[in-house]
Amino acid sequence: MAFLLRRLAFYLAAFIAAATVNFFLPRVMPGDPIQIMFGSANANLTVENLNALRLTFGFIDAPIWQQYLTYLQSIFTGDLGRSIRYFPAPVSEILGRATIWTVGLVGIATILAFIVGTGLGIFAAWKRGTRADTAISLLAIFTTAVPAVVISLLALFIFAYQLRWFPSGYAYNPLLDPALSWTYISSVIYHGTLPMVTMFIVLLGGFAITMRNNMINLLGEDYIVMGRAKGLSENRVMFWYAARNALLPTVSNLAIALGTVVGGSLITEVVFNYPGLGNVLYQAILARDYPVIQGQLLIMTAAMLIANFLVDVSYVLLDPRLKKA
Amino acid sequence: MKQLLVGLSKNKKAVIGLSILVIILLVAIFAPLLTPYGASARVGRPHQPPSWEHWFGTTRIGRDVWTQMIYGARTSLAVGFGAGLMITVIGTVLGIIAGYMRGKVDEVINFFTNMILVIPNLPLLLVLAAFIGQASPLVIALILGFTSWAWGVRVTRAQTLSVREKDFVKSAEMLGEPKWRIMTFEIFPNLISIVGINFIGSVIFAVITEATLEFLGLGDPNAVSWGIMLYNAQNASALTVGAWWDMLAPCFALALLGLSLALINFAIDEVANPRLRTGSRLNRWKMLVRTGEGRI
Numbered sequence: 131m132a133f134l135l136r137r138l139a140f141y142l143a144a145f146i147a148a149a150t151v152n153f154f155l156p157r158v159m160p161g162d163p164i165q166i167m168f169g170s171a172n173a174n175l176t177v178e179n180l181n182a183l184r185l186t187f188g189f190i191d192a193p194i195w196q197q198y199l200t201y202l203q204s205i206f207t208g209d210l211g212r213s214i215r216y217f218p219a220p221v222s223e224i225l226g227r228a229t230i231w232t233v234g235l236v237g238i239a240t241i242l243a244f245i246v247g248t249g250l251g252i253f254a255a256w257k258r259g260t261r262a263d264t265a266i267s268l269l270a271i272f273t274t275a276v277p278a279v280v281i282s283l284l285a286l287f288i289f290a291y292q293l294r295w296f297p298s299g300y301a302y303n304p305l306l307d308p309a310l311s312w313t314y315i316s317s318v319i320y321h322g323t324l325p326m327v328t329m330f331i332v333l334l335g336g337f338a339i340t341m342r343n344n345m346i347n348l349l350g351e352d353y354i355v356m357g358r359a360k361g362l363s364e365n366r367v368m369f370w371y372a373a374r375n376a377l378l379p380t381v382s383n384l385a386i387a388l389g390t391v392v393g394g395s396l397i398t399e400v401v402f403n404y405p406g407l408g409n410v411l412y413q414a415i416l417a418r419d420y421p422v423i424q425g426q427l428l429i430m431t432a433a434m435l436i437a438n439f440l441v442d443v444s445y446v447l448l449d450p451r452l453k454k455a
Numbered sequence: 456m457k458q459l460l461v462g463l464s465k466n467k468k469a470v471i472g473l474s475i476l477v478i479i480l481l482v483a484i485f486a487p488l489l490t491p492y493g494a495s496a497r498v499g500r501p502h503q504p505p506s507w508e509h510w511f512g513t514t515r516i517g518r519d520v521w522t523q524m525i526y527g528a529r530t531s532l533a534v535g536f537g538a539g540l541m542i543t544v545i546g547t548v549l550g551i552i553a554g555y556m557r558g559k560v561d562e563v564i565n566f567f568t569n570m571i572l573v574i575p576n577l578p579l580l581l582v583l584a585a586f587i588g589q590a591s592p593l594v595i596a597l598i599l600g601f602t603s604w605a606w607g608v609r610v611t612r613a614q615t616l617s618v619r620e621k622d623f624v625k626s627a628e629m630l631g632e633p634k635w636r637i638m639t640f641e642i643f644p645n646l647i648s649i650v651g652i653n654f655i656g657s658v659i660f661a662v663i664t665e666a667t668l669e670f671l672g673l674g675d676p677n678a679v680s681w682g683i684m685l686y687n688a689q690n691a692s693a694l695t696v697g698a699w700w701d702m703l704a705p706c707f708a709l710a711l712l713g714l715s716l717a718l719i720n721f722a723i724d725e726v727a728n729p730r731l732r733t734g735s736r737l738n739r740w741k742m743l744v745r746t747g748e749g750r751i
Contacts, residue, residue: 144570151579155586166586267721275717277663279670279685280706283694287702291694298695343724396577397667411578415585415672423585430578438573 137442141435146202148431152424153188153201164189167420168214179218183421186211205428211421215414221425224410229429232406236395239326243333248380250334251341252373256364258346266338273335282401285328296324299403325402329395337380344376378448381441459648462726469726472718479712483528492519494526494679502691502698512700514684515691520704523684527705530680531712534596534665539658541600546607546657547650551638553608554615564608571605580664584673591675595668599661607653611646618645648727655720659713666709681705 156163168183184190186209188201204211210221247270254266273281290298302308302317348354349372357367399408407426414422463469482489492498497517498509505512511520553564583598584590590598618624619642627641643650668674669682676683684705688694693701 144573148574271717275713276710280709427578427582430575434575
């Protein structure tokens with residue numbers, strides 16, 4: 131319990147650090163911070179509107195630490211300000227709508243990649259030195275070293291433009307209205323398949339290579355030799371002795387990998403014009419819509435911290451030694 | 456160090472990876488000799504398909520794609536190796552200090568390292584780059600160098616913690632050698648493979664991230680680089696109008712560079728960690744005999 135509380139305190143500190151970056155960036159840039167933050171606004175930003183935005187982001191007539199506290203207060207009350215481009219839509223609402231698509235896409239792709247990748251890693255380690263291992267390793271090296279943007283663009287070019295198997299954008303047919311009907315759901319699946327498969331491929335290699343190398347390192351341990359010497363079947367040694375122990379560091383890598391996952395998914399969404407967080411962020415970058423860009427960092431950090439905390443909890447459950455610590 | 460280099464020269468993955476890297480490097484250095492055109496000059500009609508005059512076709516505003524690609528290699532290599540070096544130096548120094556000194560110093564370094572690790576990297580870089588505006592390749596390299604060292608600290612520190620318990624470190628301490636000397640001459644040489652992996656990994660990361668930031672429109676549109684090529688091709692809707700060469704050329708270049716670096720990295724891991732070595736049993740045994748480990 132003390133362990134989890136310590137972690138919670140740490141995550142709170144990390145979240146405040148991300149907020150601090152947001153707070154200081156416009157203020158350390160050359161020029162007027164208010165002009166930087168809200169300069170791209172058009173005529174529909176009246177004086178009252180602008181004053182409300184100033185208050186949210188801590189641009190008040192007060193010493194800097196009071197401005198800082200004002201900003202933290204807005205964040206912790208869930209007020210991320212309003213989008214400049216889609217004024218007066220609140221940032222939290224814009225991001226919230228997009229999050230559903232991203233969570234669906236990234237969630238499924240990550241879980242699939244984790245299962246398949248880990249399986250491939252175990253298989254490659256088992257058959258190490260054979261052609262199967264070489265093929266899996268090379269595939270894994272390839273998918274981890276080629277930028278997500280390149281893999282996405284290639285998938286788009288081959289499967290959407292050349293073969294025309296899948297559409298080249300949007301989450302569903304824009305002519306349809308969202309409804310719980312088969313037409314709508316099948317359209318969502320049809321549009322989501324290619325970005326999801328792409329994301330799956332982007333993530334697969336990392337999981338496979340980590341698991342393979344963990345496994346191979348463990349295969350030299352005494353208890354593995356012991357298991358073999360006892361005459362246990364190869365299957366039992368592989369899955370119940372080696373894979374189980376090799377999985378622990380993979381799980382902790384998963385938490386850190388999520389950061390990269392989030393990054394990679396942003397790019398895939400932009401390439402496939404998928405209406406998730408990545409695309410919202412891309413549009414915000416093009417329009418220099420800073421409240422949205424900043425809100426995005428906070429949302430993604432919060433998501434990372436929650437994921438990390440869940441991993442911590444699972445660690446306590448998996449590793450009995452931590453219960454006492 | 457010498458052992459590592461000898462091992463690498465016998466590793467097939469390392470040889471292939473290094474050969475590709477050297478070819479890219481040579482192409483980048485001798486770019487002016489390999490093309491009659493200027494990097495940013497308009498030399499043809501827009502979106503010409505690949506031909507004898509324009510090997511990889513032309514862009515929408517009539518630049519030669521092959522020329523842009525080979526000049527862009529300079530940018531990618533410079534940003535990759537520049538930022539990679541920064542990331543590695545910061546990560547290694549902090550990691551060794553934290554792992555060797557322990558106590559308060561370690562706690563402080565470890566706290567900040569873990570904090571940076573849980574803040575998602577790309578969104579953070581996007582916020583930074585968005586406020587900077589049109590970031591030139593140099594600025595991108597600097598941002599990457601200053602924000603991405605945390606992973607290196609973590610692995611270096613972990614390795615330092617195990618090396619510092621070895622007998623030769625203990626005996627150097629007994630002899631009263633100063634701490635900086637122990638860290639530089641006793642511990643660092645034993646971390647060389649970790650540092651190498653960190654360096655190549657950071658180069659890959661920097662190349663990928665530079666291209667990504669530029670693709671998203673956060674780079675300097677006047678720079679000549681693979682990321683800006685992607686950005687321009689995307690803006691010109693190159694795939695939609697069928698000008699695939701405009702988009703695929705930088706994709707191919709990025710994939711090739713990434714692949715060569717990843718092969719080298721994988722090879723260092725194999726050479727440094729004998730358990731990861733594959734190949735036939737007989738070869739493995741021969742290698743052990745050669746290095747003296749398998750002597751009966």
